[in-house]
Amino acid sequence: MSTEELPPRESMEFDVVIVGAGPSGLAAAIRLKQLNADLSIVVVEKGSEVGAHILSGAVIDPAGLDKLIPDWREDADCPLKTEVKDDRFYWLSEAGAIRLPNFMMPPLMNNHHCYIGSLGNVCRWLARRAEALGVEIYPGFAATEVLYDDKGAVRGIATGDMGIARDGSWKDSFTRGMELRGKYTLFAEGARGSLSKQLIAKFGLDASSEPPKFGIGLKEVWQIDPAKHQKGLIQHSFGWPLNNNTGGGSFLYHYDENLVAVGFVVHLNYDDPYLSPFDEFQRFKTHPAIRTVFEGGKRLAYGARAITEGGYQSVPRLSFPGGALIGCAAGFVNVPRIKGVHNAMGSAMLAAEHVAKALAADRANDELVEYENAWRASPVGKDLYPVRNAKPLWSKFGTILGVVLGGFDMWCNTLGFSLFGTQSHLKPDRKTLDPAKAHQPVAYPKPDGKLTFDRLSSVFLSNTNHEEDQPVHLKVADMNLQKTSEHDVYAGPSSRYCPAGVYEWVEEASGPRFVINAQNCVHCKTCDVKDPNGNITWVPPEGGGGPNYEAM
């Protein structure tokens, strides 16, 4: 079916169109309304409701919230209730755990002013605040296309058509997407945003930056025995079960009423194609110092999401004609602190301030170069600059030496200098896998169904749901390459890095067949990052599909 045969799309005009209702998209919308209540602002969100696709730790540095909504602590409706009371850092070996003294940590690693909670619930609350100010929020609509004017400037987005069958034909339910046109469009899609990736390529936004870097973060929420709950305790670890060449670590946050958020991040520049981040996470929970927390408890939720790790030197140019990237679509996570929410909100407010100024000056669809020029000197740039070498040093020198050097460099930066300059990240994550013949298959322990679980029972807890009869949203550019390289050279790492069991190589008489169980996809975007040939592209499925996280 050619596009000429498609019925026209309805079009709506706004001052500002925002893609994504995460902390950055919602902070931008709120700030714009605070600056000018008459502006028309629309936010589209691909999740079935705001928060449905949000997954974070989360220990939140309130710097962003304090600026956006200074009286948030007095708002009984705000879900952030648990203040950090105790902050512990561990180095794990297979059987032991060494606690690192807090005085060794650079002051910027201090978490004592932070709050623990569900970022999904924080976003639901921010959405209510935004709607009260008159922002229009459309959940269940994925932005699938960037609209351009005849000069090539961004003019808004189109949401995806609904009711297309797997074979591309129209079902009875076929409905054309909508065009949401704006004077400026802010892309707040989070890590590895699908439209943001297109914009970075089209406008060459990464021409002067280092490659983007990512980790995969897996998370569970547990209700634990009240006797073991220590509200306000947060702990992080590195070391076991990962080897010295593989970056990553765990988090464990006690909050609210007997809840513990436990998660594991694996840096996606790992080299062993047999490594399975999901199984490393399950194995981590069996450590003698960790398992006791969960014994007698109940797992309530599971999910996974990519996290940006490139930091200061990987941030692409933020502005282009007609729009800008905000939040983790650009990548503002402070990696050693595992914190991005305050910078997502900070970058969003900065962009909003420049958009409001431009609109007040009757400008439209031009480049917000003032935003690009301002971020490095803003609190966001000042937060990221001192930690810029933590990730590259870890990648180059391995965990033990890399973490020590990274800590030393953060101390030096605190004192105003660095012996390392600004380190390069070198390769993009997809280029770091070794051929399988350089490694041995890993025999992960079988799940016990109490403390450790398999992928499918985990995906069940993410409440993931997609309309089954729709085109597969994981686009494999060249199936032959998938067989000759991903399978034959790398032994099919997609079946291990995908945290939702979407990819399988099924051995058949005619040879191995690549199966894509697209309906299981939790939208983490890892395949878009880690496929060794960049052969898989994640595009949004029908709006409303994907995980339905209740409080991640």
Ligand SMILES: Cc1cc2nc3c(=O)[nH]c(=O)nc-3n(C[C@H](O)[C@H](O)[C@H](O)COP(=O)(O)OP(=O)(O)OC[C@H]3O[C@@H](n4cnc5c(N)ncnc54)[C@H](O)[C@@H]3O)c2cc1C
């Ligand atoms: C495991 C893990 C633990 C973390 N822990 C912490 C922590 O403890 N503290 C902290 O501060 N930070 C933490 N972070 C980082 C933090 O979550 C991010 O920095 C933050 O969520 C970024 O906000 P954002 O608004 O830019 O993107 P996101 O939070 O990813 O939100 C993007 C939104 O846009 C929507 N969207 C995307 N594409 C489209 C589209 N095309 N159309 C419509 N909607 C779309 C998504 O569904 C989503 O709702 C963690 C991240 C992970 C993965």
Ligand code: SF4
């Ligand atoms: S298919 Fe890709 S985006 Fe979906 S869950 Fe698997 S790795 Fe994540």
